[in-house]
Amino acid sequence: MTSQAGSGGASTVPDVFDPGGGANLTRVRAYNERLVMSLVRRHGSLSKADIARRSGLSAQTVSVIMRALEKDGLLMRGDPVRGRVGQPSIPMRLNPDAVYSYGVKIGRRSCDLVLMDFVGNIRLQLHQTHAYPMPEEILSFIVEGIPKLERMLTEEQRGRIAGVGIATPFQLWSWAEETGAPREAMARWRGFDLRDAVAARTHHPVLMQNDATSACGAELIFGVGASYPDFIYFYIGSFIGGGIVLNSALFSGRSGTAGAVGPLQVSDRNGKPQQLLKIASIFVLENLLRERGIDPKPLWYSADEWIDFGEPLETWIQLTAAALAQAIVSSASIIDFSAAVIDGGFPGWVRERIVAAIRKAAGELDLEGVILPDIIEGAVGAQARAIGGASLPLFSRYLIDTNVLFKETA
Amino acid sequence: MTSQAGSGGASTVPDVFDPGGGANLTRVRAYNERLVMSLVRRHGSLSKADIARRSGLSAQTVSVIMRALEKDGLLMRGDPVRGRVGQPSIPMRLNPDAVYSYGVKIGRRSCDLVLMDFVGNIRLQLHQTHAYPMPEEILSFIVEGIPKLERMLTEEQRGRIAGVGIATPFQLWSWAEETGAPREAMARWRGFDLRDAVAARTHHPVLMQNDATSACGAELIFGVGASYPDFIYFYIGSFIGGGIVLNSALFSGRSGTAGAVGPLQVSDRNGKPQQLLKIASIFVLENLLRERGIDPKPLWYSADEWIDFGEPLETWIQLTAAALAQAIVSSASIIDFSAAVIDGGFPGWVRERIVAAIRKAAGELDLEGVILPDIIEGAVGAQARAIGGASLPLFSRYLIDTNVLFKETA
DNA sequence: TTTTAATAATTCAATTTGATTTATTTATTG
DNA sequence: CAATAAATAAATCAAATTGAATTATTAAAA
Numbered sequence: 001m002t003s004q005a006g007s008g009g010a011s012t013v014p015d016v017f018d019p020g021g022g023a024n025l026t027r028v029r030a031y032n033e034r035l036v037m038s039l040v041r042r043h044g045s046l047s048k049a050d051i052a053r054r055s056g057l058s059a060q061t062v063s064v065i066m067r068a069l070e071k072d073g074l075l076m077r078g079d080p081v082r083g084r085v086g087q088p089s090i091p092m093r094l095n096p097d098a099v100y101s102y103g104v105k106i107g108r109r110s111c112d113l114v115l116m117d118f119v120g121n122i123r124l125q126l127h128q129t130h131a132y133p134m135p136e137e138i139l140s141f142i143v144e145g146i147p148k149l150e151r152m153l154t155e156e157q158r159g160r161i162a163g164v165g166i167a168t169p170f171q172l173w174s175w176a177e178e179t180g181a182p183r184e185a186m187a188r189w190r191g192f193d194l195r196d197a198v199a200a201r202t203h204h205p206v207l208m209q210n211d212a213t214s215a216c217g218a219e220l221i222f223g224v225g226a227s228y229p230d231f232i233y234f235y236i237g238s239f240i241g242g243g244i245v246l247n248s249a250l251f252s253g254r255s256g257t258a259g260a261v262g263p264l265q266v267s268d269r270n271g272k273p274q275q276l277l278k279i280a281s282i283f284v285l286e287n288l289l290r291e292r293g294i295d296p297k298p299l300w301y302s303a304d305e306w307i308d309f310g311e312p313l314e315t316w317i318q319l320t321a322a323a324l325a326q327a328i329v330s331s332a333s334i335i336d337f338s339a340a341v342i343d344g345g346f347p348g349w350v351r352e353r354i355v356a357a358i359r360k361a362a363g364e365l366d367l368e369g370v371i372l373p374d375i376i377e378g379a380v381g382a383q384a385r386a387i388g389g390a391s392l393p394l395f396s397r398y399l400i401d402t403n404v405l406f407k408e409t410a
Numbered sequence: 411m412t413s414q415a416g417s418g419g420a421s422t423v424p425d426v427f428d429p430g431g432g433a434n435l436t437r438v439r440a441y442n443e444r445l446v447m448s449l450v451r452r453h454g455s456l457s458k459a460d461i462a463r464r465s466g467l468s469a470q471t472v473s474v475i476m477r478a479l480e481k482d483g484l485l486m487r488g489d490p491v492r493g494r495v496g497q498p499s500i501p502m503r504l505n506p507d508a509v510y511s512y513g514v515k516i517g518r519r520s521c522d523l524v525l526m527d528f529v530g531n532i533r534l535q536l537h538q539t540h541a542y543p544m545p546e547e548i549l550s551f552i553v554e555g556i557p558k559l560e561r562m563l564t565e566e567q568r569g570r571i572a573g574v575g576i577a578t579p580f581q582l583w584s585w586a587e588e589t590g591a592p593r594e595a596m597a598r599w600r601g602f603d604l605r606d607a608v609a610a611r612t613h614h615p616v617l618m619q620n621d622a623t624s625a626c627g628a629e630l631i632f633g634v635g636a637s638y639p640d641f642i643y644f645y646i647g648s649f650i651g652g653g654i655v656l657n658s659a660l661f662s663g664r665s666g667t668a669g670a671v672g673p674l675q676v677s678d679r680n681g682k683p684q685q686l687l688k689i690a691s692i693f694v695l696e697n698l699l700r701e702r703g704i705d706p707k708p709l710w711y712s713a714d715e716w717i718d719f720g721e722p723l724e725t726w727i728q729l730t731a732a733a734l735a736q737a738i739v740s741s742a743s744i745i746d747f748s749a750a751v752i753d754g755g756f757p758g759w760v761r762e763r764i765v766a767a768i769r770k771a772a773g774e775l776d777l778e779g780v781i782l783p784d785i786i787e788g789a790v791g792a793q794a795r796a797i798g799g800a801s802l803p804l805f806s807r808y809l810i811d812t813n814v815l816f817k818e819t820a
Numbered sequence: 821t822t823t824t825a826a827t828a829a830t831t832c833a834a835t836t837t838g839a840t841t842t843a844t845t846t847a848t849t850g
Numbered sequence: 851c852a853a854t855a856a857a858t859a860a861a862t863c864a865a866a867t868t869g870a871a872t873t874a875t876t877a878a879a880a
Contacts, residue, residue, distance in 0.1 A: 022442050022467035024866055025837045028433045030837090035467060042629065049856055061839050063858060080847090086855025087847040230664060232744070248658070253746040255781060256638060263743040263780040265736045271681035273736060276743075278616055326675045326683065333673040333686075334642070334654065334741050336663040337487070366685055370673040434839055439865060459829055471866055473831060490874090497874040514822025 032057060036065050036402035037074065039098040042226050047089035047381060074098045085151055094118050099398065100161045103390025105211065106133055106143055106168040108179055108238045111301045113145040114383065116390035120222040122383060124149045132181030133172065135192045143201040158273045163205035164198060165392030166384045167214035179238060179283065207392040213259060214216040214388030216243025219341055221391055223379035229385055232331050234261060234324060236344030266326040269319060285316040303345045303382050321357030325365060332370050343378025351377050369377045375385060440600030442467065446475050448810035449505055452636050455488055456497035459604040470512040470568055476502060486509045504528050509808065510571045513800025514552055515621065516543055516578040518648045519710045519787060526800035530632040532793060534559045542591030543582065545602045553611040573803030575614035576607060577624035577795040597631040617802040623669060624798030626653025627660045631801055632790035642741050644671060644734060646754030649691045676736040679729060692755060694725040713755045714794050731767030742780050760807065761787050
């Protein structure tokens with residue numbers, strides 16, 4: 001039965017890979033608490049009886065859990081709802097001030113530090129622009145920015161900060177060529193562990209994740225996640241990236257690069273196989289503009305201030321849409337996603353045009369045997385990456401996550 | 411924050427999609443029991459202390475669980491292992507006779523009914539060939555075959571049958587054209603629910619799953635699953651199909667079609683975008699042989715009796731490998747699979763040549779930004795689909811499955 | 821060769837945790 | 851006032867953990 005297993009490619013293979021660890025009572029409680037909070041978050045507000053029905057837990061269990069969460073300040077009771085037979089129900093909702101967390105977004109032209117509350121509102125914010133990102137500069141921006149923001153909080157509020165989540169492109173050094181940053185300068189990112197560096201200079205827990213994956217996470221918690229249990233997310237930035245949600249959970253994979261989407265093979269307009277990121281990225285539009293003697297700078301001032309560049313923009317949109325349509329069909333035949341979510345560093349009217357073009361292009365492909373996912377626009381907006389970063393510490397402490405139940409077996 | 415969510419494509423969208431239900435004590439126990447059995451299965455045999463270390467559960471808990479499983483006849487104790495300091499350990503292994511289950515494979519030219527034991531050995535077997543599969547014939551074969559096999563078992567053994575698992579291609583009627591079956595006859599599969607029909611005529615629980623997904627499941631439990639926590643699986647039959655394993659669990663997706671892989675977009679030799687199944691399927695080889703005036707029948711007698719057709723076979727292998735290489739790279743940029751497993755309805759030497767050709771072809775693609783999965787041969791062999799079918803009832807009752815912990819909230 | 825120490829596997833008994841069950845109270849509509 | 855639904859208190863039950871004890875073995879010292 002288990003005769004031979006092929007000789008494998010290059011990497012070494014673990015002898016036997018164990019499934020997750022065991023479950024116990026304490027973990028069940030932690031899991032159920034997170035479940036309750038996730039349900040409340042999803043629906044805005046729910047009564048204890050509602051939660052009991054939706055979770056399948058007994059009313060008493062839910063009552064105990066929710067009273068504890070209320071006592072901890074995580075939940076707040078709303079005004080009793082009358083008008084139906086029986087005792088009025090008391091809707092419970094998340095206390096926006098229960099938990100804060102920092103989100104950092106590192107971009108090609110700018111860097112953001114935001115303080116987000118428990119329901120996803122940005123409360124405080126710092127912004128810095130740069131010609132190209134440098135490790136030392138970014139590090140100071142973060143570790144000096146944090147106390148700067150904290151001076152605007154009370155002692156009590158500072159105690160409710162869950163941590164710092166950094167959303168950054170991976171392998172920053174490989175940007176150099178296309179973005180015009182000096183190669184030697186960018187090479188300094190190699191071997192520089194930003195997470196460790198920040199962690200060494202703040203007492204908050206620090207988490208780091210790919211920027212597109214983070215934006216995807218923001219969409220899961222605060223955007224389309226409530227409507228779609230699984231989706232593939234594309235974030236069109238300087239380079240296109242993405243993320244994946246399965247069973248209402250961010251799936252980042254064994255190596256953390258699931259949903260990278262950039263290297264997806266698509267056919268270009270000449271029918272040649274090509275990587276998706278060589279077509280559906282903003283740097284391509286930038287080059288297109290330069291070729292036509294147009295100054296591409298307006299692309300970088302602010303995502304909301306693009307001007308309509310006319311023909312080159314339309315050309316780029318068409319090529320991008322054709323490539324994304326293929327990518328969506330391919331991904332749908334691997335995982336039956338219920339939606340493909342499109343967002344990026346551009347204004348809403350560009351996103352709208354891209355989505356419309358993708359829908360059109362997808363309709364023209366051979367769809368036999370595939371169920372085409374709903375192709376929709378992202379709902380979170382320009383700060384998706386920073387918000388996704390900020391939600392990392394929330395994920396790790398308050399949001400539903402199957403892994404809460406199982407022990408680490410290291 | 412949650413302003414607009416795009417207008418969606420065609421399908422209707424649920425208002426809010428809830429996460430899974432709550433967890434409780436009984437379910438924790440059920441989960442831990444399955445975990446113990448999965449660990450024992452993976453490793454062949456393990457002592458209680460080994461299980462405690464690997465699961466993170468306390469020694470006492472493991473002791474209680476395993477004694478109960480032994481009492482139920484699911485586990486057997488082996489000979490004490492001496493030679494190390496301390497009390498000798500008692501290796502526990504699965505009792506092969508603890509549970510039996512039926513597996514059905516419906517194929518283009520034949521149908522199999524097997525009785526599998528708890529460790530994946532086929533104990534009894536029926537085989538039937540046909541020009542093309544017809545609902546009534548298949549149904550009689552199954553419901554008459556079951557009592558036929560059961561007459562060879564003792565009363566006691568019959569009581570230990572977990573159920574029937576059917577592995578079948580979906581949408582059988584859409585085969586007609588390429589396989590030369592009469593279109594009207596195949597149309598009878600439309601609206602025929604084989605699962606219900608079988609369930610109505612046997613007292614065993616009946617489960618059904620796509621044939622390629624089933625083969626993938628067999629590979630997970632009895633094949634390469636122990637070495638790779640996540641992989642994409644390709645089964646090259648009349649039409650190529652596949653399956654997906656994530657976190658050591660079969661992922662079949664919302665609609666059950668995850669891992670269908672057939673509609674994956676790849677470039678054909680002329681650079682045109684084409685569906686994978688139009689290139690990497692055995693019916694293509696069949697047509698190739700016919701074009702050259704060669705009788706393709708040897709393809710269908712038995713998977714192990716192919717003859718070397720020379721040039722047309724080599725051509726098909728090269729085209730198939732080129733297409734699969736692209737499919738693997740695309741899938742790896744969506745999910746960072748650790749392996750791509752190749753199997754199909756052909757002899758081992760063909761599989762070997764295909765895998766070698768894929769490795770070569772993959773090396774020639776643009777791999778920037780992707781980690782190429784190990785490309786390996788399937789380890790289970792010709793009966794993978796039937797074995798995968800038979801393991802469905804095992805999955806549903808004895809194998810680890812995160813869902814065991816959570817309530818159905820319907 | 822005998823004795824003693826160390827170690828590992830296993831199990832027993834008591835404790836703790838947390839969900840469920842049952843019964844009760846409260847607030848509302850019709 | 852009857853019916854109904856929400857919420858909760860007390861008692862019960864299931865299962866994992868903790869700490870201690872038992873058993874079987876090897877390794878090393880006398």
